[in-house]
Amino acid sequence: MSETAAMRISVAVITYNWPEALQRVLAALAAQSELPYEVIVTDDGSQPATRELLERIARDYPVRLVHLWQPDDGARMSRARNRAIAAAQGDYIILLDGDMVAERHFVADHRSFARSGCFVQGSRVLTNAALTRRMLEGGLVMPGFFSRGIERRRHTLRLPALARWYARPGTKRRGIKSCNMAFWRDDLLRVNGFNEAMTGWGREDTELAARAFHAGLLRRELRFSALATHLYHRTRKHIVDNPNDRIVDDTRARQLIRCEFGLDQHLSEFATAAVDLRVVMRDHGISQSS
Structure with a gap:
């Protein structure tokens, strides 16, 4: 049996105050x-509506479902993702944003492209506001190549043979985005996760990927496979003089492998497995009926 056939896969979904999108992500x-x-839904301080959503769907959810919440103290995505990695019981972790709706072969494709010594960078289809509204209101209708309201429509095509050609290991630095990304958990432990x-x-x-490269990991570009659709929202992408850029520059200049403030801070919290919400809600249902 190959290592990828035997491995357990954890999907770590980061979310913040958009339960309507999260519902579609979890349904997919x-x-x-x-x-x-x-x-694992790792929550950067959402209001109670997110927890209420998770409690509604947990009882009938088909796999272990975990909700990790931290107080809203500004955008702390690194901390939220590190807590999910620390809590993960899988060997391999797919990082997914809470506005990314996965195509039905998404997990299987990620398994197929997992390789020792590599991490995987996936892609996404971009939607406009009108299509996002239809997807939120109408369920899991995924856009196709000829759908209106999308950008990067090539990323609607699932072509496994072409995907294998693109996935040759390399050290490409551009286009890093953790909305659809996967690592072996042991590799994340080695570099101490997100900074x-x-x-x-x-x-x-980007900073995590830089340390992964310094540690000797290679990147596999996952195109035409592990497809996902990004629901539209306003972006803060074009920030001028982002202080995080200076941290990236320092990491590269010093060829750092491990960050100082990272994943290891949270390992003791999850030495005992995080609670499966399905069990909580089933027990709650029994206690209510007794």
Whole structure:
């Protein structure tokens, strides 16, 4: 049996105050042709509506479902993702944003392209506001190549043979985005996960990838496979003089492999497995009926 056939896959979904999108993301993961071992929703301080959503769907969810919440103290994506990595019981972790709706072969494709010594960078289809509204209101209708309201429509095409050609290991630095990305958990432990000195919007994924390269990992570009659709929202991408850029520059200049403030801060918290919400809600249902 190959290592990829035996590995357990954890999907770590980061979210913040958009339960309508999260509901679609979780429904898509529940409808996969190959289910993951677990889905961990790591929550950067959402209001109660997110927890209420998770409690509604947990009882009938097909895999282990975990909700990790931290107080809203500004954008702390690195900390939220590190807590999910620390809590993960899988060997392999797919990082997914809470506005990324996965195509039904998404998890199976990620398994197919996992390789020792590599991390995987996936892609995404971009939607406009009108299509996003239809997807939120109408369920899991995924856009196709000829759909209106999308950009990067090539990323609607699932072509496994072409995907294998693109996925040759390399050290490409451009286009790093943690909305659809996967690592072996042991590799994330080795580099100490995301750098929690980085707060606010962006660049924490680029900095993580830089340390992964310094540690000798290679990148596999996952195109035409592991497809996902990004629901439209306003972006803060064009921040001028982002202080996180200076941290990225320092990491590269010093060829750092491990960050100082990272994943290891959270390992003791999850020495005992995080609670499966399905169990909580089933027990709650029994206690209510007794």
